[in-house]
Amino acid sequence: MKQPHEFAPPSAEVMERFSAIVGEKHIIIDEEAMRPFLREWRDKYVGRAACVLLPGSEEEVAAILKVANEHEVAIVPQGGNTGLVGAQIPFEGGNEVVVSLKRLNRIIDIDEVGATMTLQAGVILADAQEAARKAGFAFPVDLAAAGSCMVGGNLATNAGGLNVIAYGTTRENCLALRAAIPSGALIGRLTALRKDNTGYDLRDLFIGAEGTLGIITSAVMKLHPAFTDTALAWVGAENPENAVRLITFMRSRLERSTLTAMELVCRLGIQFAIRHMDGRDPLTTPAPWYVLIELSARGEAGSAMYDMEEILGAAFEEGLITDAALAQNATQREAFWRLREGMSEAQKYEGGSIKSDISVPVAKIPEMIESGISEVLKIVPGARPVPFGHIGDGNLHFNVSQPEDWKKEDFLARWEDVTTAINEVALSLGGSISAEHGIGRMKRHWMERIHSPQEIEAMRAIKAHFDPKGIMNPGKLLP
Ligand SMILES: Cc1cc2nc3c(=O)[nH]c(=O)nc-3n(C[C@H](O)[C@H](O)[C@H](O)COP(=O)(O)OP(=O)(O)OC[C@H]3O[C@@H](n4cnc5c(N)ncnc54)[C@H](O)[C@@H]3O)c2cc1C
Incomplete structure (x- = not known):
């Protein structure tokens, strides 16, 4: 498979053909105007590109891929550019072409009887949520980047997020999709069917493929009847064991409601948020661990x-929780969620932060935390682990902040050692090295460690079928 640096830049003739497809206004070649498409928010990945294309229809996307395939031009699909593994950013060579889905931002239909939404891939997640809400439904995907990420990006990464405990991942909520492939075809029927057993499911291949097979242009997503009543609480827990026990304790006692979020945060995370995000201690008595329950x-x-x-009340009697604060109004709800959603940002102000995104069977969370912290401290004594995340799904963002007296660059130079240690603990517990963020550039070297040669061979064969010249997001996901 060709690597990104082996692709030549598009010739002047190819640039002209791209321009003719999208229209002069929608091809960006100016360095300054391209900049927002070439770096992600943490500046961890900064690339260069020959141009950025902004197609306005599914047919234009397909036509771009056809030309790119004919001339062997590398393509990097981009949604909201919120991905955390560098998959949406081109490499540094400057030969690749970014295809942004920004202009494919139309909600095509909401079927209230079938409870589905048909939409173009560039619809911002928050807009899809708002349209669903107005129609009396809940859109099943939610994450802290909802204001920027796009539903096509959510599909391409099989995003998880805050509501997996209630609705499942993005994959579980997609009924159909259409994608442009390098041959220039648009494949997939946009049918809003809940039952359709008609052979191999090509839809599922594009979900989680991180733009390495083609570009998702539209999809049909499931909607869920909206909840009309919610309650939100921060509770304190002495240890992760009690936090995990709380999940079953709650589930087995629910009479009138459903568990829609269960998020674990450590005390240090709360302290960072208080220090940097204008957050307030959620409980009068600090606890070593906190769980946000909705x-x-x-x-x-x-x-x-x-x-x-x-x-x-019963959990308190049982000794599972140390204290609880219940949001009494919309302002408090917002403040509670802000505290949780600000976790990553708050760490930014504490210097270098090494991120990982692992999952383990839920019952193994306490072991994951204990062994993970112990391994990290062997590598960087004085490091400050800040594990937090979707405990109900067994998913932890096992982030580690630098020791206070270290230089940021010295700490970040240990990224690979620290994440390897955390990933190895997760694997030893039957877990995954990427729960929801994907593989991208960041974790590509793990693919041969976690998949058998036969599995890798099958993935390469699938890629070769759709993308024989390897133009789709080269250097990402597949080793
Ligand atoms: C503050 C913050 C919180 C986050 N929280 C979560 C979380 O809770 N759960 C979670 O899962 N993720 C989370 N993320 C990561 C990120 O938001 C998700 O991965 C999201 O799904 C990416 O969508 P996007 O539109 O930004 O895609 P991008 O970042 O633009 O692209 C991501 C990948 O998808 C490909 N791609 C994008 N659009 C298409 C398309 N139409 N067709 C084919 N390929 C495409 C790109 O090439 C790239 O490989 C978070 C990110 C941030 C910044």
């Missing part, structure tokens, strides 16, 4: 709060 219900107002109060 219950949601339909029907009678107060149902979720009824369950929350009853169950947390």
Whole structure:
């Protein structure tokens, strides 16, 4: 498979053909105007490109890929540019072409009877959520980057996020999709069918493929009946064991509501958020661990709060939690969520932060945390681990902040050692080195460690079928 630096830049003739497809206004070649497409928000990956194309229809996307394939031009699909593994950013050579889905931002249809939304791939997640809400439904995907990421990007990464515990991942909520492939064809029927057993499921190949097979141009997503009543609480826990026990404890006692979020945060994470994000201590008595719990219900107002109060009272009696604060109004709800969603940003102000995104069977979370911290401290004594995340899904963002007296660059130079140690603990517990962020550039070298040669061979064969010249996002995902 060709690597990114082996691709030549598009010739003047090819640039002209691209320009003719998207229109002069929608091809960006100016360095300054390209800049936002060439770096991600943390500046961890900064690349260069021959141009950025902004197609306005699915047919234009397909036509771009056809020309690129004919002339062997490397393509980097881009949605909202919020990905965390460098998959949406071109390499440094400057020969690749970024195809941004920004202009494919139309919600095509909401089918209230079938409870589905048909939309173009460039619809911002928050806009899809808002349109669903207005129609009386809930859009199943939610994450802290909702204001910027696009549904096509969510599909291409099989995003997880805050509601997996209630609705499942993006994959589980996609009924159909259409994608442009390098031959110039648009494949996939946009059918809103819940049942359609008609052979191999090509849809699932494009979900989580990180733009290495083609470009998703539109999709049909499931909607869920909206919850009308929610209750939100921060609770304190003495240790991760109790936090994990709380999940089953709650589930087995729910009478009138559903568990829609369960997020674990360590004390250090809360301290960072208080220090840098204008956050407030959620509990009067600090606890070593915190769990943010959301219950949601339909029907009678107060149902979720009824369950929350009853169950947390019992959990307190049982010694599972040390304290609890219940949001009493919208402002408090917002403040509670801000504290959780600001976790990554708060770490930015504490110097270097090494990120990892692992998952383990939920029951193994305490072991993951204990062994993970111990391994990290062997490598960087004085490092400050800040594990937090979607505990209900067994998914932790096992981030580590630098020791206070280290230089940022010295700490970041240990990225590979630290993440390897954390990943190895996750693998030893039957877990994954990438729960929801994907492989991209960052974790590509892990593919041969986690998949058998036969699995890698099958993936390469699938790639070769759709993309025989390897123009789609080269150097990402597949080793
Ligand atoms: C603050 C913050 C919080 C986050 N929280 C979560 C979280 O809780 N859960 C989670 O899963 N992720 C999370 N992420 C990561 C990121 O938001 C998701 O991976 C998201 O799904 C990426 O969508 P995007 O539109 O930004 O895609 P991009 O970043 O633009 O692209 C990501 C990948 O998808 C490909 N791609 C994009 N659009 C298409 C398309 N139409 N067709 C084919 N390929 C395409 C790109 O080539 C790239 O490989 C978070 C990120 C941030 C910054």
